[in-house]
Amino acid sequence: MMDRNKVAIYVRVSTQGQVDDGYSLDEQVDLLTNYCKLKEWTLYDVYVDPGISGKNMHRPEIERLTRDAKRKLFDIVLIYDLKRLGRSQKENIVLVEDVFNPNGIRLVSFTENFDASTPVGKMVFGMLSAYAELDRANIAERMMMGKIGRAKAGKAMSWGMPPFAYNYNKETGDLELDEVKAPIVEMIYSEFLKGASVNKIVQKLNSMNYHGKNHDWKHHAVTVIIDNPVYCGMMKYMGQTYQAKHTPIIDKKTFELAQLERKKRLAKYHNAEWVPPFQRKYIGSKICYCGLCGAHLKSEKDKKNKLTGIRSISFFCPNTRSRGTGECTNPRFKQSVLEGYILNEVAKLQQNPEKLKDIKPAEDNELHNKIATYEKKIKQNTSKLSKLNDLYLNDLISLDDLKQQSKSLLNENEFMEEQIKLLSATTREDELRKKIDTFLAFPDVLTADYDTQKQAVELVISRVEATKEGIDIFFNF
Structure with a gap:
């Protein structure tokens, strides 16, 4: 006759301290093993998840228990209490209703003395699962309040990964200043407020061998330092800023000025019409776009020509690079070719002023x-x-x-x-006539100086889209 009392014991502890001491696991196993002997049940296996929160249902042993239950390798799952299984009512019910019951497996709790396969047991199981979930929510709330209290007291909130130029003291719970790295933070703020770009600061730090956290500096690492109020003696937690106890590296005025400068620069980048100064000087800088993906074309110098020693300029789509999406296949465009085509099209407008005067504004x-x-x-x-x-x-x-x-x-x-x-x-008519009159007052764009050519082009052209098949020009009228 087949033994219908084959038992799988599942135990868990929730903190690393309990794992290190080992008493909680051993106590659960001993109690449940003795209970099996008292009931004359056969022990199939013991499933142990050490140091893993009940909130996390992705636990190695609970997953192994689930697999074995579906294979019907045992008849009873014995637990110390419902908190050991999981503290979410929904997750407990899923295990019982979707895994244990369909496979004829009973869930038995040692401390709560119920059998989830019986009608009364099911009722008790539901009530206790709801209580366990409420208990977990209360614990989470108390932990959150404790952390907020810690922040208000000025204690460190980044003990796992302390900010650059600080070390975390486990005994005092405070951040301690690293006197060697602190001058690097001072230099970052100083250079930034003098007008240096973040990329320039990164280059300077790396050229001086001022390493970050055991590796070269990156753009993100510098911006994190500039944005972090910890360096002026403050602490940010859950969207609130608190006065901290650690030693600041810069004063609050310096930090506030840096934030204003950051906002000013970000506002420019978020303005679709704004082009960085180093990208703004060419005719195609503001108006040229990729005809495949729509990205704003960027300019850069080509490699030096071996015969002439000259480095010409080319425009390229940033999404062809790894720092972009890397998905665009548009080729590079020589500045001379792209801008030459644009100027010739603009010159055709200058040579046909009567045609311009006949243009009627589209409905605005x-x-x-x-x-x-x-x-x-x-x-x-x-x-x-x-x-x-x-x-x-x-x-x-x-x-x-x-x-x-x-x-x-x-x-x-x-x-x-x-x-x-x-x-x-x-009226649209007034704006159009004014723009045309201003354009016709320009000298011949083919012989004018570069700045005049640039002004004329930007006055009448709103967008240029370039692909290897050709160049499309969209005029402002």
Whole structure:
């Protein structure tokens, strides 16, 4: 006759301290093994997950237990308590309903004295699982409050990976200044506030053999230092900044100035019309785009020509490089070829002024959309004003509230009405004629100096898309 009381014991401890001491694991195994002897059950195997949180269901031994259960290698899973299995009600129920029950396996808890295969046991199991989940949530909340309290007390919050130029003291729980590395942080802030780019700072640090955390400096490492308030004696945790106890490297004024400078530079990069100074000097810098992926073309010097010794300029799509997406296949474009084509097309416009004067402006959908948006918002505000009056008449808001909120809405409507007047007064025709007249006043672009050529091109061309098949030019009219 087949033994229907073959038992799999599952035990777990949740902290590394319990693993190191070993008492919790051994105690669970001894108790459960003796319980099996008392019940005259046959022990199949013991599954042990040391030092792994019950919140994490991706545990090696619980996964092995699940596989063996599906193979029906035992009849009973014996645990010390539900917290050992997992502290989520959903996860416990999944194990019982989807793994144990379909394979005829009973879940038995030693301390809670229930058998999840019986109706009463199922009820107790559900209640205890919910309690275990609540307990885990309470523990997590207490831990979070403890961490917030630690941050408020100025204690270090980055003990696992302390900031550059600091070491973590396990005994005091504080950050200690590394006197050797601190001058490097001072230099980073100093160079940045003098106007040096992050890349320039990286190059300088590496050229001086000022290594970071055992490796060369990278762009990200420098920006992390510039953005970290720890260097001015503060501590950031959960979006809040607290006064810290450690020794600062820079003063708060220096840190604040660095943040203002960072915002200023980032604002420029996020402006689609802005092109970095070193990329702005050529005719194609602002207007040329990749015809395959749409990226803004960049310029760089080619390798030196062996015969002439000259390094010519080429434009390339950044997505052809590993630092981009690496997926674009557009070739490089010689500056002389790309800009020569653009200038010839612009020259054709200069040579046909009558054709330019016949151009009619396209319907300005953008202008109409702006006006329609303002009109819609005015209508919404007018409706809000009516509702505010109703609320006041029904004694649901005070007179002061009515005046304050009405004034805000009326001021907003007044501003939008002025904007509509300005937009309505400006016609596409006027803008177009002014642009054409300005363009026709330029000297011959084929013989003009480079700066004049650049100004003329940017006045009449909005975008140039280049591929190996050809170049497409989009004019501003």
